[in-house]
Amino acid sequence: MTGIIVRGVGGFYEVRKADGGAITCKAGGRFRKMGMKPMVGDRVELEPDGEMGFIVKILPRKNAMVRPPVANVDQAVVVISAGNPPPDYELADKLLVMGEMLGIELAVCINKCDEGAADGRDYALAGYPVFRTSAKTGEGLGALKEQLKGKVSFLAGQSGVGKSSILNQLLTGAELETGRVNEKLGRGRHTTRKAELLYSPEGFYVADTPGFSLLSLEAMEPERLKEFYPEFAPYEGECRFLGCNHGREPDCAVAAAAEAGEISKARLMRYRKLLSEIGEMWRNRYG
Ligand SMILES: Nc1nc2c(ncn2[C@@H]2O[C@H](COP(=O)(O)OP(=O)(O)OP(=O)(O)O)[C@@H](O)[C@H]2O)c(=O)[nH]1
Ligand SMILES: [Zn+2]
Numbered sequence: 364m365t366g367i368i369v370r371g372v373g374g375f376y377e378v379r380k381a382d383g384g385a386i387t388c389k390a391g392g393r394f395r396k397m398g399m400k401p402m403v404g405d406r407v408e409l410e411p412d413g414e415m416g417f418i419v420k421i422l423p424r425k426n427a428m429v430r431p432p433v434a435n436v437d438q439a440v441v442v443i444s445a446g447n448p449p450p451d452y453e454l455a456d457k458l459l460v461m462g463e464m465l466g467i468e469l470a471v472c473i474n475k476c477d478e479g480a481a482d483g484r485d486y487a488l489a490g491y492p493v494f495r496t497s498a499k500t501g502e503g504l505g506a507l508k509e510q511l512k513g514k515v516s517f518l519a520g521q522s523g524v525g526k527s528s529i530l531n532q533l534l535t536g537a538e539l540e541t542g543r544v545n546e547k548l549g550r551g552r553h554t555t556r557k558a559e560l561l562y563s564p565e566g567f568y569v570a571d572t573p574g575f576s577l578l579s580l581e582a583m584e585p586e587r588l589k590e591f592y593p594e595f596a597p598y599e600g601e602c603r604f605l606g607c608n609h610g611r612e613p614d615c616a617v618a619a620a621a622e623a624g625e626i627s628k629a630r631l632m633r634y635r636k637l638l639s640e641i642g643e644m645w646r647n648r649y650g
Contacts, residue, residue: 364409364416367435367515367568368401369560376401378409378416379562383595388416403425403558403570404434426465429571431517431558438468439574440507442520442529445495446478451521452485456633458519459491460583461575462589470510472496472518474525476503478561485627489594498528508565515560517570526573534561534569585642589617592634593624610635 366378366386376388388409391400401407401421408420411580425433438545443450455471462469471486476495483493492510496503509534518526560568589595589609603614609631621628 364411365422366407366409367560368403368418369562369568370403371401371403371557376407376418377408378418379560379568380409385562386416387414388412388418390418394418394421402432402434403560404568405433426467428465428517428574430576431516431572431574433517433549433558433560433570435515436465436467436517436570437514437588438470438511438516439465440470440472440510440516440518442472442474442480442518442524442526443481443483444474444475444521444524445481446475448521448523450479450481452629453633453637454521455486456630457577458575458636459486459489460588460591460637461577461579462519464579468514470494470507472520472529474498474529485630488625488627489592489630489637491593496529498525498532501532504529504532504626508563508567511563511567512567513566515568515570517572517574519573519575530561530569530571534563558586580641582648583641583645585638585645588634588638588641592630594630602623608638610638 364380366380368376369379370377376390377385378388379385394401399421401418406422407418409416410419427434427438428436430551441455441458443455459469470492471483473481473483473493473495475497477500487493494503494507496507518529520526559571561571562568582611586608595609598620601616602612604612607615609615609617617631620626621631
């Protein structure tokens, strides 16, 4: 039997089985001896153990996120507000860079579209799927759901953009379904909250806590930043200078593409600002 760990509480794990249903499992001491701890998102092999299950194997992880602490993440959805708070595109760019560094799939969600006209064109030009949603009216949530299907995802974005509201809208039925298992695991008695995967019977998983820590950008080598802007890729090698950072260098093919409207000029300007910020951090660190 195989499944995915969706929650861990006090040495017990709730596993969503591949053939449907959830089962509470123990892991035993063998993983501890190997210096491994099962984590949410792990694909595991189980053996039945009375009413419970016993985790006998953790399948190799494709990645292991720190925030949220979830393994085998497929996708991050960066949420931006079209209304209040006003859209923070600099933050969204940074979150996308972090997703690119991890090599996970990325999508952009412009929420609160009932409050404003932001359309995420910068991101569509960069090749990201963009969804305009409203957790208030329900607009666009069906399309966003399609983007989640078959994947393990998490949401990221500024406080107040509507991440929890979107999760609630996407997962109303799902939470009811796991209520019984929650009881068995004694949820509520534990004050420390760990990340959980919310399961939708429509065939997807989403972390219940938002992700990414901006700290991971502080160690970025400035020369590498451009690698994490997918829209620059077609122009690499076409600038006048070898190793052009698409900053203020003359005859830059990326700058020309922005002038021609092939990529977003606004996002290129924000990239340059971030490039100098990262350059400064790098110099302060390595002098
Ligand atoms: N008009 C409108 N309001 C929304 C929408 N989505 C969420 N809100 C409201 O925006 C406020 C913040 O929403 P949350 O879902 O708590 O935002 P969050 O991103 O989870 O915020 P943090 O937990 O601080 O990270 C709440 O008052 C929501 O009711 C929307 O699409 N349109
Ligand atoms: Zn260039």
